[in-house]
Amino acid sequence: xxxxxxxxxxxxxxxxxxxxxxxxxxxxxxxxxxxxxxxxxxxxxxxxxxxxxxxxxxxxxxxxxxxxxxxxxxxxxxxxxxxxxxxxxxxxxxxxxxxxxxxxxxxxxxxxxxxxxxxxxxxxxxxxxxxxxxxxxxxxxxxxxxxxxxxxxxxxxxxxxxxxxxxxxxxxxxxxxxxxxxxxxxxxxxxxxxxxxxxxxxxxxxxxxxxxxxxxxxxxxxxxxxxxxxxxxxxxxxxxxxxxxxxxxxxxxxxxxxxxxxxxxxxxxxxxxxxxxxxxxxxxxxxxxxxxxxxxxxxxxxxxxxxxxxxxxxxxxxxxxxxxxxxxxxxxxxxxxxxxxxxxxxxxxxxxxxxxxxxxxxxxxxxxxxxxxxxxxxxxxxxxxxxxxxxxxxxxxxxxxxxxx
Ligand code: PLP
Numbered sequence: 001x002x003x004x005x006x007x008x009x010x011x012x013x014x015x016x017x018x019x020x021x022x023x024x025x026x027x028x029x030x031x032x033x034x035x036x037x038x039x040x041x042x043x044x045x046x047x048x049x050x051x052x053x054x055x056x057x058x059x060x061x062x063x064x065x066x067x068x069x070x071x072x073x074x075x076x077x078x079x080x081x082x083x084x085x086x087x088x089x090x091x092x093x094x095x096x097x098x099x100x101x102x103x104x105x106x107x108x109x110x111x112x113x114x115x116x117x118x119x120x121x122x123x124x125x126x127x128x129x130x131x132x133x134x135x136x137x138x139x140x141x142x143x144x145x146x147x148x149x150x151x152x153x154x155x156x157x158x159x160x161x162x163x164x165x166x167x168x169x170x171x172x173x174x175x176x177x178x179x180x181x182x183x184x185x186x187x188x189x190x191x192x193x194x195x196x197x198x199x200x201x202x203x204x205x206x207x208x209x210x211x212x213x214x215x216x217x218x219x220x221x222x223x224x225x226x227x228x229x230x231x232x233x234x235x236x237x238x239x240x241x242x243x244x245x246x247x248x249x250x251x252x253x254x255x256x257x258x259x260x261x262x263x264x265x266x267x268x269x270x271x272x273x274x275x276x277x278x279x280x281x282x283x284x285x286x287x288x289x290x291x292x293x294x295x296x297x298x299x300x301x302x303x304x305x306x307x308x309x310x311x312x313x314x315x316x317x318x319x320x321x322x323x324x325x326x327x328x329x330x331x332x333x334x335x336x337x338x339x340x341x342x343x344x345x346x347x348x349x350x351x352x353x354x355x356x357x358x359x360x361x362x363x364x365x366x367x368x369x370x371x372x373x374x375x376x377x378x379x380x381x382x383x384x385x386x387x388x389x390x391x392x393x394x395x396x397x398x399x400x401x402x403x404x405x
Contacts, residue, residue, distance in 0.1 A: 005318045005363040009203075009295060009356035010152050010180060015246065016205045022249035023207070026242040034239055035228065044241055051248025055212050058251035059178075059197065060188035068213045068231045069244050073179040074103040076198030076213040077146070079224040079235070080175040081107055084144035084196070085116070087220045088173075091143035097121040097129060098339040099153075104146055104177055105335070117141075127156035127287040127340050135166050144173045149181035153323045153336040153352055154287030155296025157185070164193030173219065179203055179211075183254035184262065184293050195219050201243065205357070206250035210243030257357075265355050266294040268364055272353060273297050275368040280375045286337060286350060295355040298323075300342065304349035304378045312374040313351075318367055321352045 006014075026044065034045035052064040061067065070076045081094070081104065096108050098120045112118045119137040121129055129147075138145070145167045150157045160176055167174040175196040178187060183204025189197055196219070200211040215221045215234075227236020254261075277283055282302035301309060306322035313320055323334040333347045342350070353367075 003317060005359075005366060007318060007320045007353040007355060007359065007363075007367070010155075010352065010354035011321055012202045012208060013205045013356055014358065015207050016250060016253060018253060019206055019246045019249045023242040023246040026245055034241060035230065048239060048241065048244055051244045051251075054248035054251045054255075055199075058182065058187070058255045059199070059212075059214055060186065060190055061214055062190040063217055065232065066214050066217055068215060068234050069239060069247075070198075070211040070213050070235065071209055071240065072211045073101075073177070073198055073200030073203070076179075076200070076211050077101070077103040077175075077177055078107055079213055080196040080198060080215075081111075081144065081146055083221050083224055084173045084175065085111070086222045088143045091141050093117045093119070093139060093141040093143060095119045095121065095134065095137050095142055095145040097123065097147055097158075099123055099127065099151055099156075099336045100146070100148055101152055101177060101179065103179075104148070108146075116143075121147075123156075123339050125341050126289040127151060127154050127336075128290055129158055129163070131159075131162060131166060134163060138167065138170045138172060142170070142172050144175055146175040146177065148177040148179075149187075150178075150185070150293045150296075151287070151336060152180045153296075153334055153350075154290075154298045154340075155180070155293035155354075156287040156290045157181070157292060160194065161192055168193040180293060180296075183250070184258070184295060186258055189214055189216075196221075201247035201250060204250050204254045206247040207243050210240050210247045212247070261357055262294040265357070265359070268359055268361065269295055269297050269353075269355050271361065272355075272364045272367065273299070275364065276371055279368055279372045282375070282379075284346060286340065286342060286346075297353040297355075298337075299351050299353065300337075300346035301349040301351070301375055301378075302345050303382050304375065306348060306350045308378055309349070309351050309374060312377065313367075313370065316370045316374075318370065321354070322350055323352055 032040035032044040034041055034048050052067050055067050056064045094108055094116055096104055108118045121133055123129055147158055147163055149160050164174050173195045176194050178197050179200045182199040195216045197214040202208040223234045225235045225237055230236055273285055284300050286298040286300055337347055337350055
């Protein structure tokens with residue numbers, strides 16, 4: 001029996017041993033500041049340049065100068081959107097989708113309160129965008145379009161190339177949140193009609209606290225952190241040297257394994273889905289009819305609470321999520337599933353399993369062994385609650401159930 005089954009790789013991934021090895025010298029004896037003129041610093045600067053090339057290669061960008069190192073995906077998303085608004089001060093309209101990560105969503109909600117007009121593109125019940133809606137949303141006042149490449153909750157992939165073609169035909173800057181796509185899909189950004197793209201290291205086996213923003217050469221992009229001359233004056237501040245070197249190493253490994261990882265992980269994910277759909281009546285896949293990331297499975301269990309399932313899974317050593325880590329702990333149903341109009345009976349019972357490079361068939365079999373029992377137990381509690389017409393508490397498990405009809 002596996003001791004711990006980690007199926008929450010869209011929240012974060014384990015740092016690869018090769019990545020930690022690459023970082024270690026820069027936390028110990030090679031601690032120079034890359035901006036220093038002396039050899040102790042400039043040697044570190046040279047190593048950062050290599051990491052920039054590794055990230056350039058993962059993104060399929062044309063030139064390392066297009067990469068700005070950041071501290072995370074949230075920073076990249078914020079910098080891209082705010083940067084475009086600053087560069088085009090007369091434009092007051094933003095186009096994005098209803099299913100973005102909070103890193104984009106909350107910022108756009110905030111900007112809406114500050115007087116910007118935001119068009120929130122809808123998705124259909126499969127999680128797909130209507131490109132005609134996008135086309136008709138664009139106006140002369142549109143400052144930018146920001147759309148994610150792949151959804152963190154469902155794994156649904158948006159057609160970035162088609163979206164970009166529509167947006168660029170109007171001469172509007174296009175930002176793509178590729179945080180979940182990087183390391184899982186071929187990005188080839190130099191061949192795409194994309195101006196800005198955000199990635200985050202900890203989603204592809206690098207440490208937390210480091211990311212990158214791609215800014216296409218020639219795009220007017222104002223500095224977003226004033227300070228020193230780092231990152232070509234665009235983001236001042238001494239670099240997270242070890243983190244960046246780790247992200248470079250992880251990028252190189254990811255780039256060399258995208259196809260083999262995708263094949264292996266898709267097979268495991270599909271196995272998990274087939275097994276659970278068979279063993280748990282009253283389950284369904286959200287977004288399953290769309291092109292999806294290889295690793296992501298979003299499943300709903302009818303009438304149940306996702307959080308209760310997670311607690312019981314956790315007791316069996318299985319780590320999963322109800323959606324994005326940022327909304328875990330809140331009992332609000334997922335904004336992504338609501339936008340997909342997932343029916344009320346299914347909405348609260350969503351669980352996201354996101355697989356990674358270290359998962360095995362044995363682990364999938366283990367989850368399938370535990371899951372039907374968990375579902376049965378919660379279904380029993382749910383019908384008890386319905387009979388009593390009140391909340392039912394399973395104190396022994398520490399799980400609170402809400403009776404749903
Ligand atoms: N965008 C997407 C699609 C994400 O999934 C995440 C994190 O889950 C982020 C942005 C934010 O990235 P970070 O956690 O590095 O700030």
